[in-house]
Amino acid sequence: MINIILKNIIRFVLFIFIQIFIVRHIDLGTYFTPQYYIIFLLLLPFETPDWLLIILGFICGYTVDIFNYTPGLNASACVFAAFVRPRILKLIAPRDGYENGMFPEISHMGFLWFTYYSSIIIFLHHCWFFTLEIFRFTNVIQILLKTFASGICTLILVIISQALAYKPLNKR
Amino acid sequence: MRNLRNFLIKYYFFFLFLFLQLISLSILVSNNNFHQNKFLKSSGNITGYVLEKKNNIEQYFLLKKINEDLIKENEYLKNKLIENYYPEDTSLVPIYDTLKKQQYYYIAAKVISNTVNTQDNYLTLNKGSIAGIKPDMGIIWNEAIVGFIKDVSEHYSTAISVLNKNFVLSVKLKSTNDHGLIKWEGKDKTIVSLTGITADVPVKVGDTVITRGASARFPEGKLVGIVSEIKQNPGSMYHIINVKLFTNFSSVYNVYVIDNRYAEEQLKLEEKLNSPE
Numbered sequence: 347m348i349n350i351i352l353k354n355i356i357r358f359v360l361f362i363f364i365q366i367f368i369v370r371h372i373d374l375g376t377y378f379t380p381q382y383y384i385i386f387l388l389l390l391p392f393e394t395p396d397w398l399l400i401i402l403g404f405i406c407g408y409t410v411d412i413f414n415y416t417p418g419l420n421a422s423a424c425v426f427a428a429f430v431r432p433r434i435l436k437l438i439a440p441r442d443g444y445e446n447g448m449f450p451e452i453s454h455m456g457f458l459w460f461t462y463y464s465s466i467i468i469f470l471h472h473c474w475f476f477t478l479e480i481f482r483f484t485n486v487i488q489i490l491l492k493t494f495a496s497g498i499c500t501l502i503l504v505i506i507s508q509a510l511a512y513k514p515l516n517k518r
Numbered sequence: 519m520r521n522l523r524n525f526l527i528k529y530y531f532f533f534l535f536l537f538l539q540l541i542s543l544s545i546l547v548s549n550n551n552f553h554q555n556k557f558l559k560s561s562g563n564i565t566g567y568v569l570e571k572k573n574n575i576e577q578y579f580l581l582k583k584i585n586e587d588l589i590k591e592n593e594y595l596k597n598k599l600i601e602n603y604y605p606e607d608t609s610l611v612p613i614y615d616t617l618k619k620q621q622y623y624y625i626a627a628k629v630i631s632n633t634v635n636t637q638d639n640y641l642t643l644n645k646g647s648i649a650g651i652k653p654d655m656g657i658i659w660n661e662a663i664v665g666f667i668k669d670v671s672e673h674y675s676t677a678i679s680v681l682n683k684n685f686v687l688s689v690k691l692k693s694t695n696d697h698g699l700i701k702w703e704g705k706d707k708t709i710v711s712l713t714g715i716t717a718d719v720p721v722k723v724g725d726t727v728i729t730r731g732a733s734a735r736f737p738e739g740k741l742v743g744i745v746s747e748i749k750q751n752p753g754s755m756y757h758i759i760n761v762k763l764f765t766n767f768s769s770v771y772n773v774y775v776i777d778n779r780y781a782e783e784q785l786k787l788e789e790k791l792n793s794p795e
Contacts, residue, residue: 376635376707408542415638426539480637
């Protein structure tokens with residue numbers, strides 16, 4: 347238990363550090379702005395209570411906001427992502443439900459399941475994010491383009507970082 | 519009462535969601551009002567400190583580029599020195615001129631953090647109120663405009679960059695002196711749109727656009743960009759002009775903050791026009 351908490355605190359710092367100091371400076375034009383830090387919410391254990399999840403989402407988004415000069419924008423999108431996560435998990439649960447000791451990671455759940463799961467949450471998060479960001483332009487095409495372009499970037503980054511940390515499980 | 523409690527417990531997740539959403543959205547909305555910004559903590563000391571440390575590391579990789587920029591700027595400034603000019607008329611003797619008083623003072627600062635990819639881009643500078651920086655001062659980089667100061671703390675300040683919806687500046691064409699407004703459309707970080715130039719003005723692709731000196735933030739003649747595209751809207755009195763910015767926002771580093779000593783006087787006078795008597 348303590349292990350899991352410690353692991354997630356380290357992840358929180360690490361992912362936000364990567365977002366602020368590396369990913370934000372990837373410069374592929376205005377349409378590609380990956381929001382990589384969302385991986386923190388994706389990787390939280392299945393058993394995380396709902397209230398904790400949503401509060402962690404808020405803290406995570408707000409921390410990025412402070413460094414990104416976007417007051418409330420990331421916080422709002424993250425709270426939304428944390429809100430939909432339990433529902434998405436229920437929707438795409440395997441037939442026997444989630445076993446104890448499983449984590450939503452590639453090494454536990456397989457590549458296909460993870461891609462499916464993270465792409466849904468990433469696209470919902472990005473859609474909310476860019477709708478709020480571009481709000482005043484009432485430019486739907488731009489919102490959709492940005493959502494898809496940045497969403498794909500984020501997804502690729504998330505999968506790469508999962509693949510780097512891939513540890514095959516010892517099947518009993 | 520018990521029913522209400524049960525209802526709240528049953529749907530607590532949804533209410534928590536609404537509550538946190540409300541907090542973040544109210545932060546978002548209240549900070550769009552860009553003069554009462556309490557949020558931008560980048561000028562706060564902790565984030566400023568972290569950003570500066572990160573910047574110290576980053577700058578080692580850019581030293582060559584920064585040196586080249588500074589050399590270019592030195593070259594430009596050296597060419598303006600008075601001793602480089604040969605006196606044509608020998609009857610004139612230089613005298614200390616008390617008729618002129620310096621209006622614009624420049625404060626050197628470094629950009630320790632900036633964004634280019636969001637709809638509202640900001641910069642963080644490593645100088646603050648102790649160095650004499652105040653809100654609303656303009657910022658230039660190699661004689662080209664960068665933005666203006668928004669908030670200051672003791673050692674840091676945040677600034678609105680040209681690539682921000684809240685940035686509007688009065689500019690003019692160098693060749694004809696016709697003036698218009700520039701504004702960023704939020705798409706390309708090198709292009710701003712110039713409006714207000716009437717269709718009868720002979721504007722060409724490649725014309726230089728400079729500041730007009732109308733706002734108290736920038737003196738006249740600071741570089742803005744080059745006309746890159748002219749579109750004619752049928753039936754409209756105005757050209758639709760795209761201007762390619764001189765400033766490369768991904769690599770701004772050594773900048774100067776412009777302290778206009780007469781800004782207050784100008785603004786106070788202009789305020790009288792707007793306030794009904």
